[in-house]
Amino acid sequence: MKKVKKVIAWACVLSLSLSAVACGTKTEEKKDNVKIDIFQFKVEAKDALDKAAKEYTSINKNVKINIQTIGGGDDYGAALKSKFASGEEPAIYNIGGTQDAIDWKEKLEDLSKEPWIDKAFPGTLEAVKMDEGKIVGMPFNQEGYGLIYNKDIFSKVGIDGETIKTYADLEKACATLDSKKADLGLDAVICLPGSEKWVTGLHLSNVAFGSEFTDVKKAFEAKTIDFKYNEQLKKLLDLQIKYAYKPDGSNKSINSVTYPTQVEKEFALGKVAMIQQGNWAYGGIKGVDEKVAKNVGFVPMSLDGVKEGCLPVGVPMYWAINSKKDDVTKKAAKDFLNWLYTSDKGKEMIIKDFNFIPAFKGYDGDNLKPADPLSQAILKYSNEGKTSPWVFMGYPTGWGQDKLGNDIQKYIAGDLTWDKLVENAKVTWGEARNK
The missing domain is CATH 3.40.190.10 (Periplasmic binding protein-like II)
Incomplete structure (x- = not known):
């Protein structure tokens, strides 16, 4: 009987130990919930961006993405200033190049360590290069x-x-x-x-x-x-x-x-x-x-x-990340943009849904060639100099x-x-x- 009790006791201890380990593992794997607010100008890309956000959040359950589009007949630059002045600062927004990079320098995250940097075509990052080698924008497209x-x-x-x-x-x-x-x-x-x-x-x-x-x-x-x-x-x-x-x-x-x-x-x-x-x-x-x-x-x-x-x-515009956001938000924002332009699914969407001409290398597959005649014409003129x-x-x-x-x-x-x-x-x- 004592032997049986000892076995039961050890079983309980083992069960509690495994439960504690399992709970510990679950806690370690749990990701912080994070919300990414995107304030962007390209009205033509609105539906494609919404679709990309849904695809990304379906595989990153802890992330919520809110997108607001201001463009077309509206002045995006003025709207962006109003957005920041309201206190509702977006995590991801757009800048147009050198002047914008200077105007918004206090709110721009350094992206020079991001994995897509080496994939950018020559000349596409020049407008957003700042002091000390900082790169503060990611090219939308060409x-x-x-x-x-x-x-x-x-x-x-x-x-x-x-x-x-x-x-x-x-x-x-x-x-x-x-x-x-x-x-x-x-x-x-x-x-x-x-x-x-x-x-x-x-x-x-x-x-x-x-x-x-x-x-x-x-x-x-x-x-x-x-x-x-x-x-x-x-x-x-x-x-x-x-x-x-x-x-x-x-x-x-x-x-x-x-x-x-x-x-x-x-x-x-x-x-x-x-x-x-x-x-x-x-x-x-x-x-x-x-x-x-x-x-x-x-x-x-x-x-x-x-x-x-x-x-x-x-390059029409650049994606920028708000340097004043917390580290968790900035990390998620960087991951979303990297996924969009370098993952297999993201690249497919950039070509087929956004109808973009990529500003990055790595779009070499037959399924990643621009399908519409206007983008094809741009590539033709580019190839001919x-x-x-x-x-x-x-x-x-x-x-x-x-x-x-x-x-x-x-x-x-x-x-x-x-x-x-x-x-x-x-x-x-x-x-x-x-x-």
């Missing part, structure tokens, strides 16, 4: 822009978009399309979203300043601008104004046209032949008409006699949209002369750089 054209419409009037390289080529094509506008059922040849100052003040102006400056850092370091190619830029803008969709028939009404109207209403419905946009517009076009989306390409926005036949290509830099990321803070963009709207409406626009641009750039 993008390019120009005049997206509808191949079906072009073919109906015998125009091969692939042959349009120069300003003269573009001018001739516009005249031909305009002469057949009624037969083609077009509202206009081109749809210019005058209300979107990032389209004109940043992207359009970059066609000129991308030739004045060799790279974004040169633009950032410039205390003054010559606006060397302003006359050629005027010709390109005037061409778009002449053949633009005008809701009430007046030039002034161009300034009421928004991005959704341009992409989803006029272009995707086959009401215009061309729009000034980039490969990011593909999702919006496809969402309205897949047939139109399959038959699109790029025509360069060439300045007359200046670096013709090229597309501006660059027919690109120009994105230097608008080096403009003074707010200058492109708030100063130049405003003046371009006034010029379109007929309320400001071009000479005055050029004068204002030089003065406001100098004022911003020499404070």
Whole structure:
């Protein structure tokens, strides 16, 4: 009987010991619950980012991700400042390059030790390199822009978009399309979203300043601008104004046209032949008409006699992590971004759901090649060396949209002369750089 009692006693001790070990193991393996707030600008990526967040949290049960998207017609920079001022600071947010990196330096985590650093393509991290080797941004992707054209419409009037390289080529094509506008059922040849100052003040102006400056850092370091190619830029803008969709028939009404109207209403419905946009517009076009989306390409926005036949290509934005968040939150934020761009599932989503052109190596599989024609065209121009830099990321803070963009709207409406626009641009750039 004593022997039996001893066995029972030892069994109880052993059971308690194993229970304690098991409980200890469970405690050690338990991860802290963490919430990642993401405040991002890319409206075209909203659905894909939501999907990626759900995929990530399904395998990381302790993580909750909240996403807020501010972009399109809204000023993301101003919205970001308001977000931080409200006390609701996001863990992950976006910066545009060198100027933003300086403006937000107190809130930027050093990402130089992250595993994706060595995978970034040459040149994609230069805009976010800070003192002492710090890298404070992760590239979203690579993008390019120009005049997206509808191949079906072009073919109906015998125009091969692939042959349009120069300003003269573009001018001739516009005249031909305009002469057949009624037969083609077009509202206009081109749809210019005058209300979107990032389209004109940043992207359009970059066609000129991308030739004045060799790279974004040169633009950032410039205390003054010559606006060397302003006359050629005027010709390109005037061409778009002449053949633009005008809701009430007046030039002034161009300034009421928004991005959704341009992409989803006029272009995707086959009401215009061309729009000034980039490969990011593909999702919006496809969402309205897949047939139109399959038959699109790029025509360069060439300045007359200046670096013709090229597309501006660059990194549109960078992911940044709030350095003021706690270590657990920052670690989770870093892990999510690393998973999104380097895991097998993440990479597949970057290509198929985000429709991104990766800024990182490692996307070599046949299933990881851009599928849409706009991204394919960007890669083609890049491989042929027919690109120009994105230097608008080096403009003074707010200058492109708030100063130049405003003046371009006034010029379109007929309320400001071009000479005055050029004068204002030089003065406001100098004022911003020499404070």
